[in-house]
Amino acid sequence: MKETPKEKKIGVTTVSLKQSCFNKNWILQLNRPEQFKHFICLICKQVANYPIEIHCQEHKGIGGSFLVGESCLKQFLDANPNSCPIQPHTNCIYYRSDVISQHIDESEVTCPLQFQQDLQQKNEGLTCNFKGKIKELDNHLNDVCALKMLDCWYKQFGCDHSCHKNKLHYHLCLEVKFHFDLVVTFVETLQTSGDVQTLLQQLEKKRSRVMILWNYSSSVYYFFFFIQIIIINKCCSHTDIIFAINREFIINLNGLRTNLVPFVGFVRRLNVIRKELSSKRTTSVKESKLRKNNNN
Incomplete structure (x- = not known):
């Protein structure tokens, strides 16, 4: 596998490799679908977290955006060494997209724990009314959120x-x-x-x-x-x-x-x-x- 030199990450929040992509339904609570149609992970079909663009010569003629979340790509490569998630070939070339990452980090969202609680229809007697940018979630979940x-x-x-x-x-x-x-x-x-x-x-x-x-x-x-x-x-x-x-x-x-x-x-x-x-x-x-x- 070849990875191009990494550029400095623009987004404020450091995203863990273990963190999965963002739930699309959660993102679309406060955003329009057309804002994220080009930011969907081709592996899990959710909004790419820490987005990575794939630029292999083997599929340059194929139309569309080749974007994956870092965690999804890591899991794929662990299961399929020296391969590519788009087409079967060796020497996959990919790099992080700081421009897309910045756009996603600036998006407005609700508290993810409140979203999960609503999906599970739990009545814990507690609610979180957080609405802010994705890049602010780390501080919110670690220091403020009552649902943690x-x-x-x-x-x-x-x-x-x-x-x-x-x-x-x-x-x-x-x-x-x-x-x-x-x-x-x-x-x-x-x-x-x-x-x-x-x-x-x-x-x-x-x-x-x-x-x-x-x-x-x-x-x-x-x-x-x-x-x-x-x-x-x-x-x-x-x-x-x-x-x-x-x-x-x-x-x-x-x-x-x-x-x-x-x-x-x-x-x-x-x-x-x-x-x-x-x-x-x-x-x-x-x-x-x-x-x-x-x-x-």
Whole structure:
């Protein structure tokens, strides 16, 4: 396969190779069909995403526009190496079309998640009224859209819950004890010394201090959360304590979105610890095997 030198992409949004072409019915909600009749992917028949033009000598006499979406072309070439989606031949020549890409990026669309929800006729109690350019979708879906599904912060510890962005804080508040138990289970996997046994006893005592206080006759809901973790790293030869967290959270549910921010850092630090432990354990095993081989 030969690909001509790539020009600088004009569109603002960087499109992933894994992203499929745009649903034609979604695009045509706010646009006229004639605006996109020359931008249809010849493989999937949808509006080409990150459009690529094919310019092979073998089919120059054939009329029409030879446009494909990058993801569709990649899938085709993976399944048909050294071929062409227009006619069977080798040495397919193609390049990205920045002019067409810019035109598509500037097109007005609605929220794609709202479009999917409407197609599935789901009534989630949430709607998204976004109307903007395709190049603005990345920021909208990642930072603003209320229909975006988010994984729980404790997913890596075993919580498989996912929900809409505006319901995540409620889940974190409601499942404090469950998440605390996940952290305890994580620490139990590090059980390699008597020091960890002491740690687990401390965590069991702290478990009784985890409280969620609901007062349905009042407009103020709050809970008190306190956790202390000391993780012992047996793999370190010069120090036993590699990490200590001692933090108290007093959270008013009315200010939950602001006050739960420190929770994010807490979970991230635990994930860093887990990765460090895994890396050091691997190193320790390798060193042990090396010493054994040297002794032999």
